[in-house]
Amino acid sequence: MSADNSGPHKGSFLTAPLMLFTRLALRYPVATIALSIGLALVCTVYSGTRLGYRTSRIDLMNPNSDYNRLWNEYINEFGDEDDAVIVVEGKNRDAVVPVLQEVSQRLSREQRLFHAVLHGVDLEKIRSKGLHYLSAEDLAGIERFLDQSGPIIDGNWAQLNLGNLAQGLAMKLNMLSAKPDSPELAATQEEVSRLVDSLQTMLAQRKNYISPWPGMPSSFATLSELSAEYLLTNEGKLGFVLLRLARNEDGFARNDEAIDELRRLITQIEAHHPGTRLGLTGLPVMENDEMRSSQSSMMWASLVSLAGVAILFIAGFGGIRHALLANLILLIGMAWTFGYVTLFVGHLNILSVSFTSTLIGIGIDYGVHYVARYLQLAGRLRDPKSTLLETSHGVGPAILTGALTTAVSFFAAGFTSFTGVAELGIIAGGGVLICCVAELLILPAAISLVDRSGIGRKMPEPLEVHRWIEPVVRNPRFVLVATVAFTGLLACGITRLWYDHNLLNMQAEGLESVELERRLLEECNQSVWFAVSIADSREELLARKEQLLKLPSVERTEEIVSLLPSDRDVKRPLIAGIQKRLASLPERPPLIPVDHPEELGRGLARLQQWFADHREPRAARQLEQVRDSLRKLPLNDCYNVLSQFQQHMAGDLLSRLYVLRSMSNPEPPQLSDLPQSLVHRFVGQHDRYLLKIFGRGNIWDFEALQRFVQDVRSVDPRVTGNPLQAYEGTLEMKGSYERAAMFALVIILIVLWIDFRNVGYTLLAALPLTIGVLQMFGIMGLLNVPLNPANTIALPLILGIGVDYGVHLIHDYREQTGRFRMSPSTAVAVLVDSLTTIVGFGAMMIATHRGLQSLGRVLTIGVTCCLFTSLVMLPALLSWMSWKRGGEDEAQPTPEPKRLRHGYATGDQHPGEHADEHGHPIVADGRVVGREISFPERESKV
Numbered sequence: 001m002s003a004d005n006s007g008p009h010k011g012s013f014l015t016a017p018l019m020l021f022t023r024l025a026l027r028y029p030v031a032t033i034a035l036s037i038g039l040a041l042v043c044t045v046y047s048g049t050r051l052g053y054r055t056s057r058i059d060l061m062n063p064n065s066d067y068n069r070l071w072n073e074y075i076n077e078f079g080d081e082d083d084a085v086i087v088v089e090g091k092n093r094d095a096v097v098p099v100l101q102e103v104s105q106r107l108s109r110e111q112r113l114f115h116a117v118l119h120g121v122d123l124e125k126i127r128s129k130g131l132h133y134l135s136a137e138d139l140a141g142i143e144r145f146l147d148q149s150g151p152i153i154d155g156n157w158a159q160l161n162l163g164n165l166a167q168g169l170a171m172k173l174n175m176l177s178a179k180p181d182s183p184e185l186a187a188t189q190e191e192v193s194r195l196v197d198s199l200q201t202m203l204a205q206r207k208n209y210i211s212p213w214p215g216m217p218s219s220f221a222t223l224s225e226l227s228a229e230y231l232l233t234n235e236g237k238l239g240f241v242l243l244r245l246a247r248n249e250d251g252f253a254r255n256d257e258a259i260d261e262l263r264r265l266i267t268q269i270e271a272h273h274p275g276t277r278l279g280l281t282g283l284p285v286m287e288n289d290e291m292r293s294s295q296s297s298m299m300w301a302s303l304v305s306l307a308g309v310a311i312l313f314i315a316g317f318g319g320i321r322h323a324l325l326a327n328l329i330l331l332i333g334m335a336w337t338f339g340y341v342t343l344f345v346g347h348l349n350i351l352s353v354s355f356t357s358t359l360i361g362i363g364i365d366y367g368v369h370y371v372a373r374y375l376q377l378a379g380r381l382r383d384p385k386s387t388l389l390e391t392s393h394g395v396g397p398a399i400l401t402g403a404l405t406t407a408v409s410f411f412a413a414g415f416t417s418f419t420g421v422a423e424l425g426i427i428a429g430g431g432v433l434i435c436c437v438a439e440l441l442i443l444p445a446a447i448s449l450v451d452r453s454g455i456g457r458k459m460p461e462p463l464e465v466h467r468w469i470e471p472v473v474r475n476p477r478f479v480l481v482a483t484v485a486f487t488g489l490l491a492c493g494i495t496r497l498w499y500d501h502n503l504l505n506m507q508a509e510g511l512e513s514v515e516l517e518r519r520l521l522e523e524c525n526q527s528v529w530f531a532v533s534i535a536d537s538r539e540e541l542l543a544r545k546e547q548l549l550k551l552p553s554v555e556r557t558e559e560i561v562s563l564l565p566s567d568r569d570v571k572r573p574l575i576a577g578i579q580k581r582l583a584s585l586p587e588r589p590p591l592i593p594v595d596h597p598e599e600l601g602r603g604l605a606r607l608q609q610w611f612a613d614h615r616e617p618r619a620a621r622q623l624e625q626v627r628d629s630l631r632k633l634p635l636n637d638c639y640n641v642l643s644q645f646q647q648h649m650a651g652d653l654l655s656r657l658y659v660l661r662s663m664s665n666p667e668p669p670q671l672s673d674l675p676q677s678l679v680h681r682f683v684g685q686h687d688r689y690l691l692k693i694f695g696r697g698n699i700w701d702f703e704a705l706q707r708f709v710q711d712v713r714s715v716d717p718r719v720t721g722n723p724l725q726a727y728e729g730t731l732e733m734k735g736s737y738e739r740a741a742m743f744a745l746v747i748i749l750i751v752l753w754i755d756f757r758n759v760g761y762t763l764l765a766a767l768p769l770t771i772g773v774l775q776m777f778g779i780m781g782l783l784n785v786p787l788n789p790a791n792t793i794a795l796p797l798i799l800g801i802g803v804d805y806g807v808h809l810i811h812d813y814r815e816q817t818g819r820f821r822m823s824p825s826t827a828v829a830v831l832v833d834s835l836t837t838i839v840g841f842g843a844m845m846i847a848t849h850r851g852l853q854s855l856g857r858v859l860t861i862g863v864t865c866c867l868f869t870s871l872v873m874l875p876a877l878l879s880w881m882s883w884k885r886g887g888e889d890e891a892q893p894t895p896e897p898k899r900l901r902h903g904y905a906t907g908d909q910h911p912g913e914h915a916d917e918h919g920h921p922i923v924a925d926g927r928v929v930g931r932e933i934s935f936p937e938r939e940s941k942v
């Protein structure tokens with residue numbers, strides 16, 4: 001209360017129960033403190049053994065939402081494990097592949113920590129069944145080729161004699177001349193052309209050989225070269241090893257042991273391969289890095305904020321003991337809160353783990369206001385018990401109202417659909433009330449014990465903040481006009497305020513997993529993020545894949561069903577026939593006799609004449625060139641060249657036949673032919689198939705993510721995956737915070753009206769908050785500080801914090817008569833309260849986790865704005881409103897001293913006055929010397 005113009009107390013409905021419990025605490029202080037500490041120890045043990053941690057982002061989502069049901073369906077089918085990714089970077093494929101193999105071998109030995117290791121796909125079993133991947137038409141073409149080569153396959157390799165070939169082809173062309181449009185004629189012409197090209201090349205260069213045999217289907221050629229397919233990209237310069245990690249479910253950061261061992265192994269392997277670089281990323285690694293970063297950041301922020309709060313408390317009130325008592329009782333309240341969390345929620349999640357810093361920043365406020373009023377009254381009421389009762393009576397209702405409004409702002413989040421936000425609201429709201437109750441009940445008992453001892457002989461002197469503020473608000477109209485102008489200027493920045501949805505921007509700078517993810521996106525458009533689509537059949541999945549690849553936002557897909565070909569029943573007999581025909585191939589082709597060059601020349605001449613007659617001058621000219629080349633060779637050289645060519649041709653044919661035979665297993669490919677680590681990733685428990693869908697561009701960016709989500713849903717409305725979880729979760733979180741802020745505002749106004757029973761006072765108490773929030777958003781826009789999923793929680797938080805200051809000022813205003821002057825206790829309490837809150841939340845700005853940094857930054861800006869509006873703007877407004885209650889220099893009438901409910905005089909008007917049992921003031925040496933007066937009948941009413 002002001003020392004100059006106090007008025008009668010305006011009673012609150014909270015006063016009676018508060019005074020009852022305060023009297024009990026003061027009557028039994030030792031028992032009160034002992035019971036409090038005992039309960040704190042019980043809560044600590046209980047929470048230490050029972051409190052769990054839920055660190056997955058899925059634990060933050062609304063389990064009843066449609067998108068989360070789809071995610072749970074995916075988890076039930078394929079499990080909730082994501083791949084960790086080791087990235088190997090080298091100069092070329094030859095440098096990368098050996099490192100991939102070594103990494104995979106080392107990881108496979110650590111089965112306790114790693115499983116499902118995959119660096120490539122062993123296709124040896126699939127290769128033996130390669131003909132199943134050809135179409136029925138391709139198989140029919142192979143059969144025709146084998147029919148033409150039948151005599152050779154049966155052992156008549158002399159068929160490859162060049163003279164015989166030339167004579168046979170000439171006869172065949174003459175026979176087919178009657179059917180000029182026959183496909184067989186065109187095929188024979190092509191056969192002649194290949195043979196002549198091959199022979200001409202051999203005669204011209206001697207060393208090079210071009211096969212004259214028809215090419216196999218492209219898919220067959222690809223399969224024939226396969227034995228293992230490695231996970232490579234960027235022209236083989238980047239390789240990947242995928243693996244699953246063992247979890248330590250009891251820790252806050254899951255996979256700790258596995259990731260630590262993984263990084264140790266990577267360091268060792270990298271040291272043995274100086275030309276390569278190894279890195280670690282993947283969603284499990286990124287989440288683990290985030291958890292560790294936030295956990296470490298929160299620990300240091302909590303320690304810094306606790307130390308900063310204590311220092312500010314001591315500096316503001318000029319003494320150590322009351323600051324120490326208030327902080328120790330805050331720790332007791334936090335221990336109770338952990339017990340409350342364990343009992344009613346049972347676990348902490350990624351968001352709710354921040355509640356400790358929240359309680360340090362807010363919970364100490366109640367001790368600040370209590371000590372401020374106690375020290376103001378202690379100079380007049382020398383008996384600690386009477387002073388504490390008067391303190392509880394005067395400031396207790398305001399503290400409780402402030403705590404209720406703050407708790408309401410948190411509890412309002414409990415009505416939102418986003419589980420992470422709702423749990424944080426329930427935890428922080430309950431914690432605020434618990435810390436308030438601890439300060440209001442235990443602090444009086446502790447102060448009573450300490451100040452009645454020899455330690456309490458000297459009272460500290462708080463800062464005279466009210467004297468600093470008084471000159472500022474002496475001209476209230478100027479202050480109000482300046483505030484409106486200043487707020488309007490800042491509000492211009494609101495148009496530049498934006499929302500950053502990118503979760504990568506929340507991570508700590510320099511994290512290897514995050515930086516590697518950015519590099520993969522920039523250099524090869526490769527991300528660890530992908531959407532997933534689930535199909536019941538091979539045909540359904542392949543049809544969906546074809547549609548998805550046409551979308552502009554889809555880069556590529558991955559699936560396993562392409563390795564399970566269709567038309568098994570049709571292809572099986574064809575392949576069995578091919579295998580049977582190739583069962584008896586020789587190890588090497590026999591020596592093929594060489595015709596005399598004259599004989600070969602005559603055969604080539606017949607072919608040349610046929611092409612000339614049928615107006616094919618190019619082929620005729622080419623044949624003439626071959627004949628001319630043979631004529632110019634000495635006879636022995638000509639024999640040698642022709643023999644070499646024939647043997648090359650036979651060896652080439654035999655190699656092709658062997659490749660065909662190696663891929664002619666008639667049994668169709670099965671999932672058992674593939675590595676289990678691959679099958680496990682793409683085939684579910686109920687034999688449903690998975691399709692991974694990778695977006696084009698940086699889908700961590702919200703606009704690209706939104707396009708990707710909309711596109712893939714246009715093909716499969718039931719698509720899910722981490723990108724869609726993040727998209728929906730971010731939108732739901734943002735909406736939850738906004739709804740929580742709206743709920744909180746409405747409920748806060750209701751609580752304020754219940755306390756003040758006056759609409760005007762209710763709006764005045766909320767005014768500093770309203771102006772402060774407007775200024776906060778404007779400053780954020782001007783400084784380019786975006787809202788994001790981490791700092792949007794500041795919306796409901798700042799409501800509860802900001803309105804608390806207005807509550808105390810309006811209670812102070814109602815206690816006075818005459819022109820309003822902020823009382824010393826309210827002024828110093830609001831200042832210290834604000835500064836401790838700023839330090840409590842501002843300590844988050846030292847965090848390496850950029851999400852926590854942004855939360856600390858936003859709350860610091862918001863509380864600073866509310867501090868200005870509470871200590872400058874609202875006092876000026878109240879001073880101007882109370883002008884008619886008495887001028888600034890007008891002498892105030894001295895009210896008749898009176899007794900309080902608990903039997904002590906106020907002595908507000910004249911320090912040194914007190915009232916005896918008859919209500920008359922008494923003075924002794926300028927100090928209050930009154931004694932305790934008992935009014936049993938009044939006490940019973942209280």
